[in-house]
Amino acid sequence: MGRVFVAGSINMDVVATADRHPKVGETVAGRQVLYFPGGKGANQAVAASRLGAETTLIGRLGKDSFGAELRAFLGNQGIDLGSIRETAEAHTGTAIITVAEADNTIVVIPGSNALVSADDVADAPLAKGDVAVSQFEIPLPTIAAFFQRARAAGTTTLLNPAPAQTMSSELLALVDILVLNETELGLLAGAELSEGDTAERIIDVARQLQAREDQTICVTLGKRGVLALAGREELSVPGRVVKAVDTTGAGDCFVGALAAQLAGGAALRAALTFANAAASISVQRMGAGPSMPTAAEVAATL
Helix, strand or coil: CCCEEEECCCEEEEEEEECCCCCCCCCCCEEEEEEEEECHHHHHHHHHHHCCCCEEEEEEEECCHHHHHHHHHHHHCCCEEEEEEEECCCCCEEEEEEEECCEEEEEEECHHHHHCCHHHHCCCCCCCCCEEEEECCCCHHHHHHHHHHHHHHCCEEEEECCCCCCCCHHHHHCCCEEEEEHHHHHHHHCCCCCCCCCHHHHHHHHHHHCCCCCCEEEEECHHHCEEEEECCEEEEECCCCCCCCCCCCHHHHHHHHHHHHHHCCCCHHHHHHHHHHHHHHHCCCCCCHHHCCCHHHHHHHC
């Protein structure tokens, strides 16, 4: 049984709910303000841990009230927090989120997440059978150092390149499994993609991005399901129709669930089906970290 190591961001999500999103320069009345543990790294670690994987989170918190609250929450999820450092140099990462009509807009202030360094990932006891996960809310050189160590140890590397930004070909080549949505795929591949694109078009663009013949690229398409290019094999998982309440963290739930399944030895198609079901549960709840389902809930859905 492998373990999941997540090197990534830890944020407090400050969520404002409203009937609709404001236009530029406009003020609208909100319904409520809520505080949820979040950050893509923390969300993915919570998902993996709740789904039964032995999970370690590597990151940084500020020495402030948000940092203390987040540490307590993450510890209660059964996550190993021995690799989380506190720093007085910056505040804990914060995300300002507006939720309206089941969609969200997000402004992320990195804070202590911007200080996660190669030294922070240097001591992770990575081994064959483990899964090393990261995303783009910590510095890219840190991710590269983490994945270089993982590849040397025979650990599977899983990258969620979000929020979307360009990356070097060297970093892409270190990735065994790339998980992204069609917008992120289009940006990284330098191609125009829209919601109406066919599966054939999406797979063609994924093939253009593939850095190695054995690299897997998984494209999450929301209610349309998941497409994957695993080496030369094409896989498709149908979408699940649910009533979405808050889509914040759905992609992170998918990533954490996929990592947990792969660490547990599941085949890729089964892992994608499980992760897709897990994400469909998360969007039916408010918040990011707290919305992650348990293994029993996903099993009941499937």
